[in-house]
Amino acid sequence: MSKKHRVVIGMSGGVDSSVAAYLLKQQGYDVVGLFMKNWEDDDTDEYCSARQDFLDAVSVADVIDIPIEVVNFSAEYKDRVFSHFLAEYQAGRTPNPDVLCNAEIKFKAFLDYAHKLGADYIATGHYAQVREVNGVFQLLKGEDGTKDQSYFLYRLNQTQLANTLFPIGHLYKREVRKIAKELNLPNFSKKDSTGICFIGERPFREFLNRYLPHEPGEIQTPDGKVIGHHVGLMYYTIGQRQGLGIGGTRDGGDEPWFVSAKDMTRNVLVAVQGHDHPDLLRPSLKATDLTWISGKQPHCNWVYAAKTRYRQVDAPCAITELSQNHCQIDFAQQQWAITPGQSVVIYESRVCLGGGVITE
Numbered sequence: 562m563s564k565k566h567r568v569v570i571g572m573s574g575g576v577d578s579s580v581a582a583y584l585l586k587q588q589g590y591d592v593v594g595l596f597m598k599n600w601e602d603d604d605t606d607e608y609c610s611a612r613q614d615f616l617d618a619v620s621v622a623d624v625i626d627i628p629i630e631v632v633n634f635s636a637e638y639k640d641r642v643f644s645h646f647l648a649e650y651q652a653g654r655t656p657n658p659d660v661l662c663n664a665e666i667k668f669k670a671f672l673d674y675a676h677k678l679g680a681d682y683i684a685t686g687h688y689a690q691v692r693e694v695n696g697v698f699q700l701l702k703g704e705d706g707t708k709d710q711s712y713f714l715y716r717l718n719q720t721q722l723a724n725t726l727f728p729i730g731h732l733y734k735r736e737v738r739k740i741a742k743e744l745n746l747p748n749f750s751k752k753d754s755t756g757i758c759f760i761g762e763r764p765f766r767e768f769l770n771r772y773l774p775h776e777p778g779e780i781q782t783p784d785g786k787v788i789g790h791h792v793g794l795m796y797y798t799i800g801q802r803q804g805l806g807i808g809g810t811r812d813g814g815d816e817p818w819f820v821s822a823k824d825m826t827r828n829v830l831v832a833v834q835g836h837d838h839p840d841l842l843r844p845s846l847k848a849t850d851l852t853w854i855s856g857k858q859p860h861c862n863w864v865y866a867a868k869t870r871y872r873q874v875d876a877p878c879a880i881t882e883l884s885q886n887h888c889q890i891d892f893a894q895q896q897w898a899i900t901p902g903q904s905v906v907i908y909e910s911r912v913c914l915g916g917g918v919i920t921e
């Protein structure tokens with residue numbers, strides 16, 4: 562009998578990676594679980610679930626009878642993901658650390674480590690799919706559109722995709738939970754993780770304030786009228802409605818206020834009234850730090866669609882190359898609250914082509 566292929570699967574203690582590990586074992590792979598510790602927190606931190614997650618991963622590995630190891634990538638995470646996250650916030654942008662974590666940790670540091678463990682492939686419980694067409698690996702959306710995670714994976718390259726399996730990408734979440742329940746996995750009803758992994762459920766302002774100085778200032782309307790005060794520009798994001806502390810104004814009516822811009826030079830937060838205010842709508846954006854899964858930039862035409870944030874309906878668009886690492890994306894319809902620092906991810910139907918980071 563030929564030797565079994567070895568797969569090292571990232572086990573987070575959640576339902577998705579647990580079922581993914583089980584399916585790989587069913588398919589006859591030699592499966593090894595790997596739990597990553599990416600953040601150093603003391604075990605008494607009320608917001609850090611890493612210890613419980615690890616215990617969950619171990620009990621699942623026990624039930625499906627696979628070995629599990631732990632690896633600590635917190636130094637790599639700090640270096641390659643967290644330092645960039647802080648620099649972006651300090652510059653007034655709203656970064657997406659999960660995108661960088663995938664490119665730098667889950668599919669780089671993890672992949673290198675898995676190779677040392679003799680892996681032929683790595684696997685994760687992401688809702689995404691890979692297929693090979695004429696020798697080129699494509700990233701496809703997960704079958705369950707409401708769970709699709711390809712947005713977070715757009716920075717993967719050919720080598721990473723060639724080495725990766727997504728065992729639950731063809732399933733719907735309800736099917737995944739059903740399998741977990743049938744197997745009586747200890748975490749079958751565990752809540753989905755939310756938010757940025759190292760922040761979790763903790764109060765965001767308090768967390769950021771530990772690392773970055775903040776400077777309070779004015780909130781103004783676009784024509785310079787002072788309508789309130791902010792506690793530091795880094796705490797706000799374009800399109801934000803909650804937490805501005807602006808009540809109804811003398812002449813403003815009842816409509817809610819939204820952040821429409823951050824003026825970093827004057828330390829002013831600009832807010833407008835009404836969800837559909839024209840200052841919140843843009844027909845195009847510019848992006849940099851481009852990366853294309855096939856290795857080639859797509860042609861400039863209108864067959865594409867883009868997401869400027871996760872959980873957004875794909876918006877028909879065209880791409881124009883401005884220079885080697887910059888492009889402009891024009892939308893068929895104006896887009897709401899495009900946010901510098903977030904990623905714009907391009908799709909051709911259900912194939913994720915790649916994308917970049919929004920600059921303006």
Ligand SMILES: Nc1ncnc2c1ncn2[C@@H]1O[C@H](COP(=O)(O)OP(=O)(O)OP(=O)(O)O)[C@@H](O)[C@H]1O
Pocket residue numbers: 570571572573574575576577578579595596597598599667684685686687753754
């Ligand atoms: N601490 C970790 N150790 C190992 N692998 C991880 C870890 N965190 C996430 N992963 C891997 O990345 C995948 C996607 O992570 P994400 O945080 O988006 O979790 P999820 O979609 O809630 O999945 P799950 O239910 O498996 O936690 C997971 O399914 C898992 O394979």
